[in-house]
Amino acid sequence: MKIPLRSRRTLTRLTRDMSFLALGIPLHLLMGFLLFMIFGLGMEVILGQGNEEPVVLGFTLVLTVFSTPALTAAQRWRFRRLLGIDIPRPVWRRQQRSFGYHCLVGTLLGGLEVLLLSLLLAGVAAATVYAWMWALPALWRAGHDTQAFYVTLAGLAALAAVPALAAALVRLETHLGPALLGPDPSEDLERRVADLTESRAGAVDAADAERRRIERDLHDGAQQRLVSLALNLGLAKATLTQLPPEAREVIDAAHREAKDAIEELNNLVRGLHPAVLDERGLDAALSGLAARAPLPVRLRVDLPPQPSRLATPAVEAVAYFVVSEALTNVAKHAREATRVEVTVTRLGGILRVVIADDGVGGADPSRGTGLTGLAQRVRSVDGTFRMSSPVGGPTMMSVELPCTR
């Protein structure tokens, strides 16, 4: 027999909904039963009947309190197993909410579930009333045909209504269950923010570690080889004095090239992550930057003395990068700049880096990838980036980074 797809789907859904609701009955009503017991026993204790009632009452109370987490776990399992809804585990202080769910909402839902299940059973029984009648002895059967017809009709109507009612009840439960058993939305949001903050910090740290690794690899590899090459060429230059002038010229050129390559590679690698930053902190690392800038830089650093490092390595790396990029920018773009002032101060939990030049200004953070990248890097550690560069100068860049996370 071929069942049409539509009704097959309805049937599957109905099976799923009904088993979900049927399973809900014992879970929901257990708490109702316990409360009823408590009420009854309480009344008996108040009225002073019996001696063992207080003990039973206490036992029931303890059972009620301790069954809450178990019931919550069971409900969570029920939602996940039958509806595929994962209720996130709420934090401990949310227990009273789930207790309320089991006591009030649960009892109500349990009642509705019982009604619906009864309706289904009654519908099945009523719809198949003719079959029941066949099972009865012939004597009893006669005379009920008209009533049986109405009963069958009512049963069919009930059966037709059951899927919709079951679906509605399931929907109601899926609204109430996760809302009351799971964390509430604002808490959920809070947790998500915390998660994202943590994962972003992880990403920032990972990028930082990666830069360090590249720096070390280059330092131990290519840089040493280049120095060794330049050294050998220098030796050749110094010792091979009887070579023809052409050969000497070639060696000379190669020597110069090698030295230039070292210089370039050094600048590149230092931009990644200077080792002195790890060892001696931001203050020490900045003097190297300032000294290599093509125009005079006045550096003022006012930080607590080492080694009481208050900024995290990632924040220090960002501060270093900011100064490095800013000095490069000044050298490249700030026309007529004659000097740069770099000031690094710590105000409470904020590391403030100000870079000011006396150029003609007109720098626009919305243009140019350098400034955008800089602002992004600052934002990656929750810093703020401000820039003032009126046409005619001077340009001032101010970056504030949080020191303690």
Add this chain to the structure above:
Amino acid sequence: MIAEDSVLLRIGLVKVLEMAGFEVVAEVGEAQGLLAAVAEHRPDIALVDVRMPPGFTDEGVRAALSIRQQWPATAVLLLSQYVEERYAADLLAANTSGVGYLLKQRVADVEEFIEALRRVAAGGTALDPQVVAQLLVRRPSDPLERLTAREREVLALMAEGRSNAGIAAQLVVSESAVAKHINNILAKLDLPKADADHRRVLAVLRFLGVGE
């Protein structure tokens, strides 16, 4: 005596030193071995890489400090891929004679490197121009602004540890002109005259803010 963890560079350095007439008594690859070797051989000068195993940070600087403290007869020339004024300041604060701190690539200019090496071995000082530049950045520059451009050049070369003859050769001027510049500098910076090269460097470095 050479302490350098890059084998390739170590071989090159040995060649340079032997060419210059030095005798290399030991080659080591890390800081612990360096101290042991210095204790054993008592060399005139130790050539030390700043970044060495196991930490790859400033082992060389720390080793250099303890060498200068325990065996004052052994001069130390530090080599580094990047020179950092902080390391130099540590070194100079403890001892201004018999120390040097150069960028690794300076070894490529063999003659100049050997000259620096000899100077340090003889108890002088050799500082990389980059270190001097970094030291200058740190200084509130008001007194320095009184100097002329040429005097500033002379001061920088002085801070590197060069002699009058060395400065004269570098700037292509006569030695007496250099002496005149130096007198002017010392006068403008209110520094007393001093005879020995390293005392002059000491004075300059004091002025630059090292060892305060």
